[in-house]
Amino acid sequence: MLTDFEKDAIRDHYRTLADNLPGFRPRAAQRRMLAEVAQAFSRMKTPELAAAEGREGESIAVIEGPTGVGKSLAYLLAGGVMAQSRNMKLVVSSATIALQEQLVNRDLPFMVENSGLPLTFALAKGRGRYLCPYRLYQLTADVAQGDLLGADPSLALWDRKPQPGEVEALRELADAFHQRGWNGDRDTWKENIDDGVWSRVTNDRHGCLKAGCPNRPECPFFLARETLETVDVVVANHDLMLADISMGGGVILPAPENSFYCIDEAHHLAKKAINQFAAEHSLAQAMSWLDKVAATAQRVDTLTGKSSIVVDACDAAAAAMETLSEWLWLLQGEEALAASSDTLEPVWLLDDGLLPERLATPAANMALAARMVFKHLSALSDAVGEARKEKGSEALLFDKVAGDLGLLIGRSEQLMAVWDLFEKVAEEKAPPIAKWVQRKTEGKGDYLFCASPVSAAASLAATLWHRAAGAVLTSATLRSLGAFDLLLSQTGLVWLPHVNCVALDSPFDFQSQGELYLPPLLASPKDPAAHTREIVDWLPRLIDASEAVGTLVLFSSRKQMQDVAAGLPAELRECLNVQGESPKSALLDNHHARLRDGKASVIFGLDSFSEGLDLPGESCVHVIIAKLPFAMPDDPVGRTLSRWIEKRGGNPFVEITVPEASIKLVQAVGRLIRTERDYGRVTILDNRLTRQSYGKKLLASLPPFKRI
Known part of the structure; x- marks a missing residue:
């Protein structure tokens, strides 16, 4: 229930806002939205109570707020008060960069300044928007040029001879970051950074050295993460929010159990979620990186002496390559993938997401092989991390191998995601998983394996709605043909009987x-x-x-x-x-x-x-x-x-x-x-x-x- 303290706080801050703005006209729809957001969050269950009783949508509200209502001010003020009162984080998510920037640069500063509500806030971004100082310093050090002549240049930080302009651009970035003239956020650099250059100096979660990185104290990503832990409001986008919950929640953003979500532009959420839970990989590219596993594993063996896990990793990669080769042979006779005059890249869509009987065993074999590759590459990574602690003097060699393993693990995770979906059969009354193969014309004999759920309802229900302390979904347009049915079914909220749906009146005549x-x-x-x-x-x-x-x-x-x-x-x-x-x-x-x-x-x-x-x-x-x-x-x-x-x-x-x-x-x-x-x-x-x-x-x- 909403406490008197919370009611008074929302009322007082809203009145302060009105007093500080000459000509401010309180709108009935905006006041109702303030109340609906506060009431929804007040119905949150403690983690203990939720574990015992489950969550049935009692702290979730779907609010259609037409243009002119002032939605962002309403959910920021009411959500901010409730988050502080209930010791929660307020996670605000939008579909577009434009709204993110508006929230951080205009709406939040405006609301804090004029309402007297002391909220702190920060913009959350994916790891790919931040510099990896360790990689940058490696690339710009003189020794990096010697690395190009190594035994495996395809896995070196440079996979080709760098152009003079690229080296100069990287050194400019390094100088600016070292002198603290730049914070390592790609979006704050004075000009556009070429994608090819940026890909060399950013990092993913698998290639990151984490606590073992010598540049960890100055890492922009981890500094940003630490900032998120100290602020009241975290502004993200749907893609980042969905990526976080797909990894278990609390990896990039605050954990769902500790968060009130305000999901703006919520009409995009279902399709964004489908894209997040989909997966694809190229056969040729998979064969290429799998072929590099043995060489990388041997370098791990040299550094760690862990021969048994090295053998396991090599065997798993070989088994995956053998099974992919079998798929190459199986697909060559598929009529739907034959060349045609009107289709440049023919697509074979599996009816109802069901594999033909002749492909069921190869798909199961490939799924098992992909899981084994991921498992044994992860074991190699763990071994390198343990050995690095004991041999600090050879840290550079360990870090190079760890980075190469990170790239391979990331690709194996993608491979595993595709084949887990290919192998999976939907339950009897559940929507199917779309599965298709596309023949690529750019590379001879290459195919693209793709799989995607056709509905994200079950995934959203399991990973977000049943875990979040509370959520408000809002947009100017949420109803379809005058009802919320489509949104509720596409997002999985239809299964939660206590979700509250509200259509606010427009302020326009x-x-x-x-x-x-x-x-x-x-x-x-x-x-x-x-x-x-x-x-x-x-x-x-x-x-x-x-x-x-x-x-x-x-x-x-x-x-x-x-x-x-x-x-x-x-x-x-x-x-x-x-x-x-x-x-x-x-x-x-x-x-x-x-x-x-x-x-x-x-x-x-x-x-x-x-x-x-x-x-x-x-x-x-x-x-x-x-x-x-x-x-x-x-x-x-x-x-x-x-x-x-x-x-x-x-x-x-x-x-x-x-x-x-x-x-x-x-x-x-x-x-x-x-x-x-x-x-x-x-x-x-x-x-x-x-x-x-x-x-x-x-x-x-x-x-x-x-x-x-």
Whole structure:
């Protein structure tokens, strides 16, 4: 239950915020969100009680907060008070870098300064964003050049002769870091660092020497980790949060049991989670690094004298290579992977994620071999770590081998993840695992093995919802066709009976601020050529090229966008800013410059411009949507899910395609009204809204604009 102290603290800090901001108008929706966040977190169970009773979603809230509500301020203030009161960390996660930066650079400082709530905060990043000082100093030391002539240059820090510019760039980084002119965070360097150069001086968890590293006290990653342990609020992104829980939680971010999560842009969470739990590997690349295991193992033997585990590692790598060779032979006769004129890289998708009987044993053998490789490489790494403690004078040799082993362990973990999924058979009523093989044309005889769950619901339930002390999922658009059902099923929250779902009211008066127009088009989008011609005919009637206001035209197809742009009359083409023809920042700068000069400006954009694009006032008074944003399930994961739904007697179009299109359509329409002073029109050039049965449902989910 929410205590009186917590109620008073939230109320007092909110009042202080209002007093410090002239013209501040408390909004009912924002006050309700403050209360919903606090109430959710107040229902947290202690770890002991959760272990005894389990968690059933009592401390989880799903809150749809339309644009203008002030969501971030509400969850930061209420979440911050509750985290401090309950001795928890507040972990705020977003899908985009833009929102992360907004939270750290604007929203949190603003809230702390004006509310009087003394929160400390830090931005959490993955290990790959930080410098490894040890690797950098090795690369820039004179001895590093001699390393190029070693017995195994392919596993040296440089796998080729470095270019002069690369060495100079690394020495500049080393000098700046040594003199404390740079903190080792890639994003804070004065200019862009080439990916090839950066990959040499960053590190992963397997290649890291951890406590044994001589540069551990100055390591940017570990210093950042230590900072996260001291602050009240940790700002992360969905990818990092999901990576942390997939490793057991508490590895990079605070442990779920000690955290309140505020998951913003939560409509992206399910797809992000599917990507996180997927895995793939190239056959040729796997054969290449497996071939290097023996040489690396012999170096371990020389340093440690652990011959038995060296033999085990070599045998495991040889067995894995033998089994992969068998797969190479098995796949050569597969018809779906044969060359064809219309498919550059043919894909063989396994129906329902089930292996043919002839491949079941090879898959089990490969999964076992991958696990053995990972196990024995890890044993080699442990042996090197133990021996290094005893032979400190040879630390450099041990560290080089440890780094090489780290690379191999990381690759073996990836190999193991793929084949664990390939071998796995989903339970009877559970969604299948999508499995497919893609023939690569770049390398002769190379194949890409891929596997992915089609739903992340079970994984999220097990790794996050049943462990987190509390969570709030929020976004401007969480409902689909007016209900939360799609989000709940895709995230696994549907299995938690006490999750609280709330749809806040918008602060905007849509009836007076906007209108919706559905022109009487004849052509269906199912006839792309005719539909494109009709859009070309309609746009000059819908857009006044002489009026200095902004228009946003959204397309689902790049080809249609380009064809429409090419077919417009010259006076309208002069107003165009087409996505892809210039960087987004330059496109928006040109758009605003034209408006300042008293000229009309029109933005042509694709799906990514339907979300996160903020064009208040007259920078956007007309949003034109070319066609309904249906995403056809033509990728292996989507096709596997659709087939599973059909076999259960369902309709993938009705259950997945239309609900997902509803969310995207609401997001696209949401580009029009961004403030209480905005006005304008939404035009949708898709006659399926009035001709198809699902059209009424899609229209009902839109804001209540005046219909014209």
